Amino acid sequence: MMLRSLCAAAVLGLAAPAFAQTAMPFALDWKFEGPSAPYFVAIDNGYFSEEGLDVTIEEGAGSLAAIPKVATGAFPVGFADINSVIRFLDQNPGAPVAAIMMVYDKPPFAVVGRASQGITTPADLEGRILGAPPPDGAWAQFPIFAAENDLDVSAITVEPVGFPTREPMLAQGEVDAVTGFSFSSTLNLIRLGVEEEDLSVLLMADYGVELYGNAIIVNTDYASENPEEITGFLTGVARGWQSAIDDPAAAIVSLLERNPAADPDLEERRLQLAINDNVLTGYVAANGMGGIDADRFAAALEQTATVYEFASEPDASVIFDGSYLPEGDVLMLSAE
Structure with a gap:
């Protein structure tokens, strides 16, 4: 009798698991x-x-x-x-x-440049090299940023870069600015030894991008x-x-x-x-x-x-x- 009761309890336990997620x-x-x-x-x-x-x-x-x-x-x-x-x-x-x-x-889309390389305003991007990862959300919105700030896009050399190489290339001076999320690119550059005072963070939302x-x-x-x-x-x-x-x-x-x-x-x-x-x-x-x-x-x-x-x-x-x-x-x- 006791064995049958234990078996029944076991079957019930298997049939009705508690708190399934x-x-x-x-x-x-x-x-x-x-x-x-x-x-x-x-x-x-x-x-x-x-x-x-x-x-x-x-x-x-x-x-x-x-x-x-x-x-x-x-x-x-x-x-x-x-x-x-x-x-x-x-x-x-x-x-x-x-x-x-x-x-x-408020979107974190940004162009991050270095003052020591002459980037302090959107207009400074003309005649410079911009590193941009193709899958980057900030790069996807760059055309709006460029249009709102009357940039001559043909005067900007866009270098497709990978995410792992984006900030290192800017830190080494291989590009003059990069597109990225403000909180990501900025702190990654600081970690790479770039002085915070040398960074120019152009938050697109502060330059006409209403997204x-x-x-x-x-x-x-x-x-x-x-x-x-x-x-x-x-x-x-x-x-x-x-x-x-x-x-x-x-x-x-x-x-x-x-x-x-x-x-x-x-x-x-x-x-x-x-x-x-x-x-x-x-x-x-x-x-x-x-x-x-x-x-x-x-x-x-x-x-x-x-x-x-x-x-x-x-x-x-x-x-x-x-x-x-x-x-x-x-x-x-x-x-x-």
Whole structure:
């Protein structure tokens, strides 16, 4: 009798596993650096698991590479430049991918040069060599930056460079400036021994570029079938960013567990730059994280059209879908 009871209990235990988690692989745009720490905090603090999600994170090789990973369904969610998503959807109409949560309300797209090589303003790029990785989100927006600042692009020598060689080439004087994210290229150059006073960081958003930056993107087929999981993922993302804002040093501890070779001081500074300049903007402080302003987004699409010929009229509702954002105050980020 006792044996039958034990066997029955074992069968019930196998038939009804407790707290099953939904696998949620997440494709980053770039390496495991400071600005990716909030996502690891969300894992380590249990924010994703509380939503029933088992989130794993994969490094990226640039925003352009992250988009097809999500569009093909290899990853249900990713992190990419929304402007690259706009162009991807124009070139691949009907592709099952959309932005669903704005993270970089102010984009980090920048041209980073050296004052000692004569680069202090956009006009100084004429007659110089610009290093630009082809998959770089900042390089993708350079035509808008050039147009807004009346640059003669034919007078700029563009050198296609790889991500690993971009900053070393500038540090060695092989190029005069590079395109990149402000918090990445700047700190990488400082790490390579370039004096901070010698750096000229031309943030495109301060020179006429009216675009948004990186956003959480989703495979729309997956999202339509699993809306609660996607909202749960975004909840975890927002909570991870708030924790990183509250305690950047602790967030870097989570990062170092995945990237032990990282310089903790450098990555904490990189994270803080992203928070101050790109994430916790005045709009986000007033309206919460994740959403977009319809008028601003329409203006961004118009600006894109000045340098990019759309195959068809872009539909903002297809590009960005805010319906999966969590309700309540979880999106109201604040600085302590």
